[in-house]
Amino acid sequence: MGAKTGCDRGEGGASLGDVLxxxxxxxxxxxxxxxxxxxxxxxxxxxxxWYETEIAAAYGVVPPARQLVERHRAGDETAADEFGKLFVFGDADAGTFARFQAKANLLWLAARPEDHSKPWSDTAGEVARFAAGIRVEHRRQGVEYAEFRISTDMVAAACSGAEDGLIERFAISLPRKDPWPEWARVQELALGPFGASVTGVDFCANEEGHPPKRKAAFFAAVHDFNAVHPERALAILYHVGESFGDKSLESAVRWVDEAAELGAHRLGHAIALGVEPAVFGAHTRSEPVAERRDQIAYDLRHHDGLRTAGVHVDPASLRVELARLDAMPDDASITIDYDHARLAEVRRRQDYAIARVRATGAVVEVCPTSNRRIGGFTDPAQHPVHRFLSAGLPVVVSSDDPGIFDTTLSDELDWVCEHTGGGEDLRRTLLETARQSRSEALTGRELA
Ligand SMILES: [Zn+2]
Structure with a gap:
C-alpha cells in the first residue's frame, strides 16, 4: 500500500480496549x-x-441568519448566541426532513470561489479547520474513534492534522441515483495513500424513489472489491427506513430487510423496521404500483415464514392482484387503508423482518435525537430501539449530526439507557457492540 498518513494510526482493533x-x-x-x-x-x-427561499418554504419565515453573520463580521459578540439558536435543529423544530434540510443548508452556503452559483467552498483550508474543531470536541467528549460520512474530495484535507489518540475513519457518501462514476474514485482512494482511513461507502439523503434492490449490482461490486483487496475492504453503510412517507408500511419494512439481504454491513436508522405501527393510527397511505408489485413478490417468496410469524398471506388472491397491477403503469399510485388490524399485522411483519436482518449480521445504527426530531416521535416508547434490543438485533448508538442537533454521543447513550431501562449494563453492551461494529472489523479488513 502507499505511504502512510497521519490518519493511519489505530489500524488494527486488538488494542481498542474501552474506547468510546x-x-x-x-x-x-x-x-x-x-x-x-x-x-x-x-x-x-x-x-x-438559496437559504432564505428554502427556509421560507419549510418554516414560513426567514430567520435573520444573514444579518447575524454581518453583525459577527462587525465584531458584535452577541451575534454568536443568536446564531446558535437559529442553527440548531431542536425539539421545537421537529417534524419533517424538509425543515431539517432547510436549517442544514447553512452548512453549505459558502459558495465555491470558482463558481458562485455552486454551494460549499470546500477548500482544503476550511475542511482542515473544521476537522481540527471536531477533534477538540471529540477530546472534550472522550470519543477516541470516529467514523465520518464524507465526500471523496474532502478526505485528504479532513485527514490533515490528525492527532495521536484519535482514530478517524471515513465512509464515502455516494449518490443513490448513480453511484458508479464515484465508485471508480472510491476504489482509487481506498487503494491509495489515504486507503487505511477510508473504510466504507455510505448512502444517505433522500431515500424515496431509490429502492435498495437497484443497488444489488453495486453492492455485489463492493463485495467483489473486498474479496480482491481484503486489506482495503469497504463496509457498506446504508441509510434505510428513515423516511417512508411515499410508500406502504409493508414496503418500508421490506426495504430494510432487502438492504440487509443485499449485504449492507450497517443500516442507518431503520426506523420502519421497529417503530410501533400503532403510532401512525388509522390512516391512508399511497405507493407506486411498482412498489406494490415488489411487495406481492416478497410476500409470495416469504409465504411460509410470514405465515409462521402470524401474517396472513393468500397466494391466490395476491396473484390475481398482481395480474391486475401488471396492466397498470409503474408510477400509477395505489392507496392502502390502515386500521387497527392491519397495523397489528405490520408489527408481526416487522418481527419477521427483524429476525431476517439479525440473521444477516447487519448492525443497526440508532441515533435517538435525530430520529426524534426528523421523524417527529415525541413518545420515547414509540422509538424502534426497544424492539431492536428485545429481539437481540445488534445496535450501535450514535449522534448522526451532533453539531446541528447540539448533542453528544453520551447524551444519545443516556437517552437509550434511560428510556429502555437498560442502565449501565446496556451502556457497556452498546459501547462494546460499537467497537465490534467498526467498519474495518465488520469487513474483516483489520485481520487481513
Ligand atoms: Zn445519517
Whole structure:
C-alpha cells in the first residue's frame, strides 16, 4: 500500500480496549454553530437567496441568519448566541426532513470561489479547520474513534492534522441515483495513500424513489472489491427506513430487510423496521404500483415464514392482484387503508423482518435525537430501539449530526439507557457492540 498518513494510526482493533466509538457521523453534521458562524463570516460569497427561499418554504419565515453573520463580521459578540439558536435543529423544530434540510443548508452556503452559483467552498483550508474543531470536541467528549460520512474530495484535507489518540475513519457518501462514476474514485482512494482511513461507502439523503434492490449490482461490486483487496475492504453503510412517507408500511419494512439481504454491513436508522405501527393510527397511505408489485413478490417468496410469524398471506388472491397491477403503469399510485388490524399485522411483519436482518449480521445504527426530531416521535416508547434490543438485533448508538442537533454521543447513550431501562449494563453492551461494529472489523479488513 502507499505511504502512510497521519490518519493511519489505530489500524488494527486488538488494542481498542474501552474506547468510546462514534460510528454514524456526517462530517458536516459535526460542525457546531460557532465554527459555522466563523466560516460564513470568512466566506467571500454566501448563497443567502438559496437559504432564505428554502427556509421560507419549510418554516414560513426567514430567520435573520444573514444579518447575524454581518453583525459577527462587525465584531458584535452577541451575534454568536443568536446564531446558535437559529442553527440548531431542536425539539421545537421537529417534524419533517424538509425543515431539517432547510436549517442544514447553512452548512453549505459558502459558495465555491470558482463558481458562485455552486454551494460549499470546500477548500482544503476550511475542511482542515473544521476537522481540527471536531477533534477538540471529540477530546472534550472522550470519543477516541470516529467514523465520518464524507465526500471523496474532502478526505485528504479532513485527514490533515490528525492527532495521536484519535482514530478517524471515513465512509464515502455516494449518490443513490448513480453511484458508479464515484465508485471508480472510491476504489482509487481506498487503494491509495489515504486507503487505511477510508473504510466504507455510505448512502444517505433522500431515500424515496431509490429502492435498495437497484443497488444489488453495486453492492455485489463492493463485495467483489473486498474479496480482491481484503486489506482495503469497504463496509457498506446504508441509510434505510428513515423516511417512508411515499410508500406502504409493508414496503418500508421490506426495504430494510432487502438492504440487509443485499449485504449492507450497517443500516442507518431503520426506523420502519421497529417503530410501533400503532403510532401512525388509522390512516391512508399511497405507493407506486411498482412498489406494490415488489411487495406481492416478497410476500409470495416469504409465504411460509410470514405465515409462521402470524401474517396472513393468500397466494391466490395476491396473484390475481398482481395480474391486475401488471396492466397498470409503474408510477400509477395505489392507496392502502390502515386500521387497527392491519397495523397489528405490520408489527408481526416487522418481527419477521427483524429476525431476517439479525440473521444477516447487519448492525443497526440508532441515533435517538435525530430520529426524534426528523421523524417527529415525541413518545420515547414509540422509538424502534426497544424492539431492536428485545429481539437481540445488534445496535450501535450514535449522534448522526451532533453539531446541528447540539448533542453528544453520551447524551444519545443516556437517552437509550434511560428510556429502555437498560442502565449501565446496556451502556457497556452498546459501547462494546460499537467497537465490534467498526467498519474495518465488520469487513474483516483489520485481520487481513
Ligand atoms: Zn445519517
Amino acid at each position: 466509538a462514534e460510528l454514524h457521523l456526517h462530517f458536516h453534521g459535526c460542525i457546531r454553530a460557532p465554527a459555522l458562524l466563523d466560516h460564513l463570516a470568512r466566506a467571500e460569497h454566501v448563497l443567502w437567496d
